[in-house]
Structures are given as structure tokens and as C-alpha cells.
Amino acid sequence: MEYIFRAYDVRGIINRDITAETAAGIGRAFGTHLEGRGRVVVGRDPRVTSLMFEQAFVSGLCSTGVEVHLAGMLPIPVLNFAVGRYGYDAGAYVTASHNPPEYNGVRFRRSDGTGYTHENQRVKEIFLKGEFVTPEWHSIGECVQLSTQSVLADYQAYLLERLKLERELSVVLDIGNGAAGVVAPELFRKAGAKVKTLNAQADGTFPGRKSEPTPESLADLARAVPAMGSAFGAGYDGDADRVVFVDDLGRVVQNEKIGIIIAREVLKEKGGGVVIANVECSQIVEEVLTKYGAEVKRVRVGDVFVCEAIKEYNAVFAMETSAHYFYPDFHPFDDPILISLKLATILSERGERLSEMADEIPSYPKLHRNFACDDRIKFQVVERVVQRFREMGYQPDTTDGARVVTEHGWALLRPSNTSPIIRASIEADSEEHLKELEGMVERVLEECMHA
Numbered sequence: 001m002e003y004i005f006r007a008y009d010v011r012g013i014i015n016r017d018i019t020a021e022t023a024a025g026i027g028r029a030f031g032t033h034l035e036g037r038g039r040v041v042v043g044r045d046p047r048v049t050s051l052m053f054e055q056a057f058v059s060g061l062c063s064t065g066v067e068v069h070l071a072g073m074l075p076i077p078v079l080n081f082a083v084g085r086y087g088y089d090a091g092a093y094v095t096a097s098h099n100p101p102e103y104n105g106v107r108f109r110r111s112d113g114t115g116y117t118h119e120n121q122r123v124k125e126i127f128l129k130g131e132f133v134t135p136e137w138h139s140i141g142e143c144v145q146l147s148t149q150s151v152l153a154d155y156q157a158y159l160l161e162r163l164k165l166e167r168e169l170s171v172v173l174d175i176g177n178g179a180a181g182v183v184a185p186e187l188f189r190k191a192g193a194k195v196k197t198l199n200a201q202a203d204g205t206f207p208g209r210k211s212e213p214t215p216e217s218l219a220d221l222a223r224a225v226p227a228m229g230s231a232f233g234a235g236y237d238g239d240a241d242r243v244v245f246v247d248d249l250g251r252v253v254q255n256e257k258i259g260i261i262i263a264r265e266v267l268k269e270k271g272g273g274v275v276i277a278n279v280e281c282s283q284i285v286e287e288v289l290t291k292y293g294a295e296v297k298r299v300r301v302g303d304v305f306v307c308e309a310i311k312e313y314n315a316v317f318a319m320e321t322s323a324h325y326f327y328p329d330f331h332p333f334d335d336p337i338l339i340s341l342k343l344a345t346i347l348s349e350r351g352e353r354l355s356e357m358a359d360e361i362p363s364y365p366k367l368h369r370n371f372a373c374d375d376r377i378k379f380q381v382v383e384r385v386v387q388r389f390r391e392m393g394y395q396p397d398t399t400d401g402a403r404v405v406t407e408h409g410w411a412l413l414r415p416s417n418t419s420p421i422i423r424a425s426i427e428a429d430s431e432e433h434l435k436e437l438e439g440m441v442e443r444v445l446e447e448c449m450h451a
Helices: 020-033 048-061 078-084 118-127 148-161 184-191 221-229 253-271 284-292 303-313 336-350 354-358 378-391 431-449
Strands: 010-015 041-046 066-075 091-093 103-109 143-145 168-175 194-198 232-236 243-246 273-278 294-299 317-320 365-373 402-406 407-416 421-428
Touching: 020 048, 020 103, 020 118, 041 048, 041 078, 048 066, 048 091, 048 294, 048 431, 066 078, 066 148, 078 091, 078 103, 078 143, 078 148, 078 336, 103 118, 148 184, 148 336, 168 184, 168 221, 184 194, 184 336, 194 221, 221 232, 221 243, 243 336, 253 273, 253 284, 253 317, 253 336, 253 365, 253 431, 273 284, 273 303, 284 294, 303 317, 336 354, 365 431, 378 402, 378 407, 378 421, 378 431, 407 431, 421 431
Parallel strands: 041 066, 041 091, 066 143, 168 194, 168 232, 273 294, 273 317
Antiparallel strands: 010 103, 091 103, 232 243, 365 421, 402 407, 407 421
């Protein structure tokens, strides 16, 4: 069962990788990690199997003596908000994020709403050993049902205290049949926006589109935004921890450009500060934001690791190329619903079009490729890549894999945390140099895989 424990969460196919018995065992392991004490709030996404998983998981959790409060079906940023807002000792959210509907799992939260990193390893070890806290029958944890509507109302009130539109905007929200539908449309209307929705009905089979928001899956949103004369469109994933934006012309906007547009405003307000970007983010982050007083810190891929860097560097903003955004003035964790509303307030205040703002930021050719590599050797292969790059005269950044900067661009090779592949991200100042860098990456990988 070791493989269901990932770097950020626990995840697998239901009734193949994870059964109800497995879910209960994970709950017992989590409760044992918490030493059978404290209060934990649990939420879930709308997947078909989420209620089953939640009930089994909570049974295991309560059996260790932990008191559990059930928040119901809501977005993960709202669950994260509830953990800190109501003073819980920890939280858990049942989800498989943007994975296909047959997957499910759980993500653990600290008392401030941020996700587990090294603690996941401890939960995994407890689960595999099967050494659980097992109190007497009269000391099992109580299970309390919260009002989901009250939690959602508190979250909305918290954001609306500081974010409202200066003038009315029209927006299109593609909920993707996920969790965002229980809060995002109402929030935007209360903030002063005209709202149209796509795929708004929560449905864990994701009939409207794939759960992951991509240029391909957001094709309907891209058509709807200009047709409805809207300022922008926002497409969320199943648990609403990612958002991808479409501009007023119906074009999907590069994720880093959205981060830059918002970070730029935050930097102006604060007179500068640290901005976190993961190692995959475009070079445009430094190129643009340093002009506004940013000190850009690069960190490893994964929202949980970005959260830790935010605390370490007291950052004012953070972004990932995978469409996670962090606004620490509000929360220490990522929140795409907050970011969507912040973008709307910026557009309403400045009176500019998103397409114009995005086009003012430079663009460079970029590609992502996956190279098949056995799980047993992928980390060793990347270690060889680091050495090979050094032999070639580069000074690779090993924050997360091997990242090298050349005269005309950069390339990153890193082992996937979840699949038998090595991921390559490459960016250059021209298509010609992009192809040259891609060729170099292919040659180096080929050498290192067969060394």
C-alpha cells in the first residue's frame, strides 16, 4: 500500500488501490499521528466516492479518540480557512484534486490550514506498521456535524470585508462540476459582479469537462467569455485549489502572467517584498517583478512546499506554474477563489482589459515533456543529469531536480513524485533556441538513462 502515499497527499483508484477498509486505516494512522487528541475538521469534494471515503476515514479517526467536526462538501480553500478560523488542531479534506473521477484520497492540514509535508511520511509509517492508538470504548472521539452554510458564509464575509468591485464587471465561472459552485458565484455577485456559470452543478463524474482546467478542457469557457462580453473567465478544478483564466478575447492566459498581474499590485501596495515562484515558473517572473521591488525566491514544485517558503521568507505573494496562487495577506495557503476575486477588483479599479494587461507582459516559447523512466531509477537518473550538466560547464540548481540556465533560456529536469516519468520544462528566447535546448535535454537524458 506504500504507493498510495504521495508527496502531498494520499491518492489512488477507489476499490482497487483504496477500499473503505484502507480509508479507515488512514484515518486511524492520522489520529495516531495526532496522539489521539484534539479537534479535527473534515471536508470533501463532490466526487461520487467522497462521502463513502469520508465516513470510513472519520470512523477510523474517531476510533483513536480524536473529536471530528464534519464541514460537508465545500472547496478545499474554505476547509483550510475553517481550520485556522475556528481554532482546530488539524484538518483533512477528501479529494483527488484534478484526477479522473475513479480516483480519491485525502489531504492533511496543519492548524493554520497549510498542508502536510514531512508529516505525510510519519502518517505513512504508522499506517504501514498498523500500530494505532486504540483507547477504551468510552474514550473514542465524538463526531459533530457543522453547518456547511455557516462555514461558507464566514468565508465570504472574510473576503468581502476587503475585496469589492469599484465598478460592475461581467465574469464567466466554469465550475467544472466541482466544489467551487457552492461559493464562487454567490461571492462574486455579492462583490458586485454579473455572473454567468458553466458546469455549475456539482457532479463527481465530471460530465461537463475533465476536472483539470487546461486550454483543451476550457474550450467552452474560451468561447463563452467574448460571446457574453465578459471581462474574464475562470475555470476551476474539482476541489477548487487551481484556477486557469481566460481573457476578454477568449484566450487562455499564461498562469505566470496572472500571478504577475496580481503580485505587481501587491508589491505596489507594500513597496516591495519577497515573491515565491516554483522552479518551473517562467523567467518572466523575475524579469517583470524585480522592477516593482520583488525579490524572487525559487522553490520546489508543490503547493505544500510553497506554503513553507511563504512562512520562511515572509513572502507577500506566491505562484506555481500549475495554477496555484497564494496571497498571504489573507491566508498562508493557496486560494483560487480569492485570487479570482482579487483579479476582478484590479480590473474594476484600473478600467483596463485583461487581454491588454496580459499582452504587456513578455512571452517566451515554452514546452513541457514527460520522459518515461522506471520509478526505481528515476531519482538516480536525475542525479546523473546534475553531474553531466556540471561536466558541460553549467551550474545546475538542484532545488527540485536539475535546472540549468543558458545564454538563451533554461531547462529543468525533475523526477515526478507520482508517476514513472521524468518531467522536462524548457523555455527559451526563440523557437530556434527552444528546439536546441530540447535537443540537448534529450541527449543528456538518453546518456544518463543508459549510463
